[in-house]
Amino acid sequence: MHLKDKYADRYKLSLGSSVLLINAILVTVEAASITNDVKPDVAVRSNPGIKEPPVVASGPNLCGYSNLGDLDSIRDRVQEKEHADFLEYPWMIALLRRSLNTSAWSHSGYLGGGTLIHPRVVLTAAHKVHGLKAEDMKCRAGEWDTLNTDEIYGHQEQNVAKIVRHPDFYYDSILNSVALLFLAAPFRQAPNVGLACLGPQLPPAGTVCYSSGWGKQKLGAKDSEIGGMLKKVELPLLSRSECQARLRKTRLSNYFTLHESLMCAGGEEGKDTCAGDGGSPLVCHIGDPSHQRFALYGMVAYGIGCGEDGVPGVYVDAPHFHTWVQEKMREEGLSTESFMFIE
Structure with a gap:
């Protein structure tokens, strides 16, 4: 069995399992439109013969699952404790300058990190997007090794449609440094792309x-x-x-x-x-x-x-x-259940 096919089998929902690898459940959700005049820029490196996957699973108590699996051939590469395993943090987002119009990595085009909390919402620190406009940025999900362009599951990219910064953000002292990035289109479901709880x-x-x-x-x-x-x-x-x-x-x-x-x-x-x-x-x-x-x-x-x-x-x-994030997402017509959880 091909390694990718073998690993995909691990993401079938088992009702008897106490650990649900929920980020890969085949659930399609409707994402509310944020703007009608922004064209999505979707870059998904994947096999063209594979059917387009649905939007990332989003609903009550579905967030926060790490997708660690038994990819021995990949896990063997992670010898140092300071490196994350493949699929360990599927909500990890790389903030990039949109001028970087290639899938190749460039440290000069990298702005910082963020967290996917809804298929089309990234939470990050406001000081990382200070002075930037939405049209300056895009977000990359599903990245792991930026020097490797042949990972089993490719990364995805979406343009930022709107940036909402906290009104009391103070750049000089990095106070109230929180911002929401609303995307032009939702990220698609994949084992390496999932949501974090908040x-x-x-x-x-x-x-x-x-x-x-x-x-x-x-x-x-x-x-x-x-x-x-x-x-x-x-x-x-x-x-x-x-x-x-x-x-x-x-x-x-x-x-x-x-x-x-x-x-x-x-x-x-x-x-x-x-x-x-x-x-x-x-x-x-x-x-x-x-x-x-x-x-x-x-x-x-x-x-x-x-x-x-x-x-x-x-x-x-x-x-x-937490409350501010909920308020701003609801203003955009988006559900906040995507990052809610019950212990």
Whole structure:
């Protein structure tokens, strides 16, 4: 059996399974139109003989499932713990300049990371799209190794039709840095393209979470090192008091106050997000970790260096904007059930 056919069999829904690989359920959903005068720019690298897949599954309690499988030939390539496995984070989005009119990767055209929370909505940090217009951007889903153009499941691209930034976003201090990117057309269902849940409130301090992105491995690395295989890092959440206390020991000074729109994770030497990871997701397990289901709780905001001992990374507090996200999506006529979950 061809590897792709063998793997596709894993995505048939089993009602007796407690772990539903739900991101690949063959469900078609109708996506509301955002604009009538924007033509979708769809780039799906796939076998032309394969029937066009339906829109990404979207509905109550369908989000957040990692699609880890038994692709031994691919998983064997991921030897380093700092790299994500293929299909591990199917909601991961690369924000790109639309001027990059080719499927080839270019670090100069890469803007940052984002999270797919609806077939046509990407949640990201507002400072990553500061000064940009919708017509400047596109989003790529299903990417893993940017240096490999022959992955089993190809990536997809959609143009951005509308950018909605939080009204209280302050660029200079990266406060309330949240933005919604409404796409010209929905992403299509695939094992490597799925939705993340959005957590309504932060888990307790000490909870182990994970961030992923294509940023630099260390501070000072060349810009050309942005990209490659998707990286991941395991990070514990910090309480607000602990976060602020640690950051006051840095160049931020003893007068630093952590804004309510921000939170912290990490602090262990050598384990951190870095330049190029801005806007990328910080996800934590929902329920039993063996179920490989996750919700979004943070987005990479900034850091003092990368991976310095005792210095945590700063993230946008995603649950803080849960209500705002719902309001803005409803204004566009879109359902918010796509990122809701029941533990």
